[in-house]
Amino acid sequence: MKKTVFVGALAVAGLSAGIAAADTLADVQARGKLNCGVATGVPGFAYTDANGDWQGFDVAVCRAVAAAVLSDPTAVEFVPTTGKTRFTALASGEIDMLARNTTWTFSRDVDLKFDFIGINYYDGQGFMVSKELGVSSAKELDGATVCIQTGTTTELNLADFFRINNLSYEPVPIETNAEAQQQYLAGACDVYTTDASGLAATRASFEDAANHVILPEIISKEPLGPLVRHGDNEWGDVVRWTLNALIAAEELGVTSANVAELASAAGNNPEINRLLGTEGTLGEMLGLDADWAVKALSVSGNYGEVFEKNIGETTPIGLARGLNAQWTSGGLLYSPPFR
Amino acid sequence: MTSLTDPPKESFRLGMLIYDTRYRSLTIQVVALIGFMIFAAWLINNTLVNLAVQGKSIGFGFLSDPAGYDINQRLLDYNSQSTHWRAAFVGLLNTLLVAFLGCITATVIGVLVGILRLSNNWLVARLMTIYVEMFRNVPVLLWIVFTMAILIETLPAPRAFRGENPEASMVLFDSVAFTNRGVYLPEALFSRGLGDMPIFPDRDSPACQPTEDGSVEDGCGVFQISLDLILILAVFGAGLYGSSVIRKRADRIQNQTGDRPTTWYLRLGVVSIPTLIVLAALGFHLGYPALKGFNFQGGTYLRNSLIALWLALSLYTAAFIAEIVRAGILAISKGQTEAASALGLRSNRIMSLVILPQALRVIIPPLISNYLNLTKNSSLAIAVGYMDITGTLGGITMNQTGRELECVLLLMLVYLAISLTISAVMNWYNESVKLVER
CATH class of the missing domain: 3.40.190.10 (Periplasmic binding protein-like II)
Known part of the structure; x- marks a missing residue:
């Protein structure tokens, strides 16, 4: 009681x-x-x-x-x-x-x-690559190493995009935008993917912004x-x-x-x-x-x-x-x- | 009138619970226990009420849904359509892998450094002191991040290997590539292999329908075991057993006659020849990594994240183990060393035959807690993007499903189980090296 x-x-x-x-x-x-x-x-x-x-x-x-x-x-x-x-x-x-x-x-x-x-x-999810790689479409990214911020919707979109297009890739999970930038610039990953606005913002902070290109494909809706x-x-x-x-x-x-x-x-x-x-x-x-x-x-x-x-x-x-x-x-x- | 006073009758009054020293401690313990239980009940109730207010319920059904994300290093077959359960399991294996590798390396380095720190060579001893103090006094997370940064910034990117005059080249007869994404090593391949055996196969699933050559697809069963590996291990194990039989026989002969027969070529042959025959029969050859597209393809790929985590955890824990080993050795009285040298033993034999076996009794118990520390520290893996169980179950799964409570509970259970298992194994080993008292 x-x-x-x-x-x-x-x-x-x-x-x-x-x-x-x-x-x-x-x-x-x-x-x-x-x-x-x-x-x-x-x-x-x-x-x-x-x-x-x-x-x-x-x-x-x-x-x-x-x-x-x-x-x-x-x-x-x-x-x-x-x-x-x-x-x-x-x-x-x-x-x-x-x-x-x-x-x-x-x-x-x-x-x-x-x-x-x-x-x-x-917004929508996009890909950024170095111009040096000569890639012009996300469909050419078979086998690439992709830096991705963990815990975001972009992680799931990425898995879906590569699965649907029958491409293989190597995800490198990363906690923050700053770490992703470091790995991407050092060439530890070929591609950085996040919302296209975020890519533009990140690229703007690069010393050699002109050497990086955001691919035309937008693979998701990101309101x-x-x-x-x-x-x-x-x-x-x-x-x-x-x-x-x-x-x-x-x-x-x-x-x-x-x-x-x-x-x-x-x-x-x-x-x-x-x-x-x-x-x-x-x-x-x-x-x-x-x-x-x-x-x-x-x-x-x-x-x-x-x-x-x-x-x-x-x-x-x-x-x-x-x-x-x-x-x-x-x-x-x-x-x-x-x- | 003869009246003997009766011994005072034992009667129990409530006040005795506090004033009688016989009962007081019991009373305090009971009250404390009740207080603790009320506090625990309040915590649980508070959690449940708050979850109910937020409209959330506790359940583990979400673990059977497709995970939706990819994991780079997977020891099991896994894709983004696998369940959260499987993702957690893949993460668990990654945790166990790095913990296992880390414990072995840390022990080897730790014992070496611990012994060298006692060396009479001034330079060696001081260098080891510097190593121990440097690693012991900086948080392990910083070592992990630092190691990763070194690997990323100093090693060449795969694209540096490309072209007519590449900036970087592979080493060891073009078989090993060090890149800032990891190390690519040659892999073992079998041209007449026996294939894989699925464990717990679900015969009805499409992946388990045999193809033309009789094998089944990767997705069949919970996981698949390579029959080649089992066969090689079995033959190798049998060889080791044969070798130990020969050694025991040599021991017996030495005890009886005083002469030890030369057996090293016999033992080497027993171990190596059957294994080599099996390897040849399976068509063993090496697959070399080669640059194709964005990355090296083929070969065994040790990711940077694994190497950084493994190295940093090993070096950090080894510093502690070195101190434990040093303490263990110092705990053995100097008389033991002097007695052994009086018998004419050389100093390295004294260490391995006399000092270390006795020091082990002192070393093992604190060593266990360092193994546990290393395993638990491996949960810092996400700092370098290594997908251990904290990264899969406690990271992406938790984040994508929003089931914090369930995921963290499971995670705690998993680490508890791993730690208790390591403790049990090491305690059993401790029993076996303990001084037998007669």
Whole structure:
């Protein structure tokens, strides 16, 4: 009898702890800091600059969320995660959100109990080889030694691609992008494979970038996006609509330059007014201030500005918008309406 | 009135559990045990409740799903369509391989260094001290990464072997290639081989249907054993047995007559001639590695990851073993050495016949724990991309299925089983070298 009471009390304690942990928005506000999981270092996407500050395309999402929730884009504790540690870090509550070029897949969404809140980069897996090898297609890679980051979807895509095409290969599993780069440059592997954006970023950091070529084959769909834990829909909404605000702002022509002016008074465009909080109560519905989107956009501008600044064609990484252009200019980016 | 006071009657009161020294320790132990059990129950319950909150359940069914990833070094037949079970097993064999190789090398180096550190030669003794202190005092992970970096950066890439005037060339009559991906050695081939025998074959599976020449495909059975290897080992083993019979006979004759018959050519012949005959009958020849396409093809391929891990673990553990051996030798009193030299034994004979056999009693127990350390340290393999069981079951499988709890539990069980097995074997050996007391 006593034992039952005891176990029951434990169960209640455990349950209440679980529920308390589920209100991430309140936790973040109480803590005054957003714990955001990022990559350990991928040029353009998440890296520390000369001053030790985190910069990059994925980092910008963390900063926008921190600005929207805490009104302070620097109130972020960046937690570097590897392909292996990222999901455990998120599931255990060590981080509130993960913005680390993570592919949205069925099993991660359903079986691992995460919520992908959107897609901030449409990617695909590619191959990089040295020009010296004279390879022009991935189908010519029979017998090659391939460096691959372990614990990623690319590992499974690679196995499938070579099996389907009846090619043999020798996988060299590697923990981080930096190790892969070292092995690849030393010629310990012929090929480095990861998401095409990651390849472009890695190649940009080579001294002899021109001697390496990214093969034309893209062997998988890799929709990359931020994710949060399953079951906390309020927090999921905050992150989702912050990302959507960045995307919608580009479509509506709201930039870091004109956001303050547009937010000062209601203008002609009702959607801009709703987005910037000069009309309606969208911020309140999220449990945030009315000008949450203004704060998010003031950090480094809209999606297009973030893209151009970190990984666009003017940067060493030099990625074209391609699939990541707005739907109005032939891309796939399409934010649901702010209404 | 004669009234003898009765001896006080033994009665038990509850307070005695605390105040009576006879019961106190028992009480404390029981309370501590109950406390520990409550703590364990709380931990388990907490885990289950939290898993339930996350909507996860514990189950091992995922291990039967296709793994979906490839493993470079596989001692068993494996492809990306094999199950997670098989991937874990391939990883386990890789762990055992590197642990086995590492323990042997570490012992050999450790014993040598341990003895040399006691050498009267000042230079040798100091060099060995430097070796021991260097390896003992730097974390093994750094040695592993460092060894790998040396292999990758100093050795030539396979493409350096290509062309009219290659920058690098193969050594030992073009039979061995050292590249920064690993070492390619000649392999043993049999032109009239007996083929392989599948173990635990599933007769209904398509892979087990015999082809025209009567053999079966690679995927048949849990694994396949080379009949050639079994035959050669059997003949070689029989030769060794024959050789030991001859040696015993020589011992007997020496004991009876004082003269030892010369037997080395007999023993050499008994061991080598039958083995050579079998090798010739099987059509033994060497297959040489050759550069084809991106890599060398053919031959036996020792990957860099294996070499780096094996070397670093051996050198690191050998430093500890050297100290154990030195301690064991110093534990034998100097009188033993002096007595042996008084009998006219040379110093290396004193070491091998008198000192080491006695020192073994001191050496073996701490040696066991170093073997266990080496085996457990092999789980750092992922640092160089060696796919041991931590890399397969505890790495990719865990990551792709998200079953952290199950995978880590299995992993702990596996390491526990390996360690207990090594302990059992070494304890048995320890029993056999122990001083027999009369």
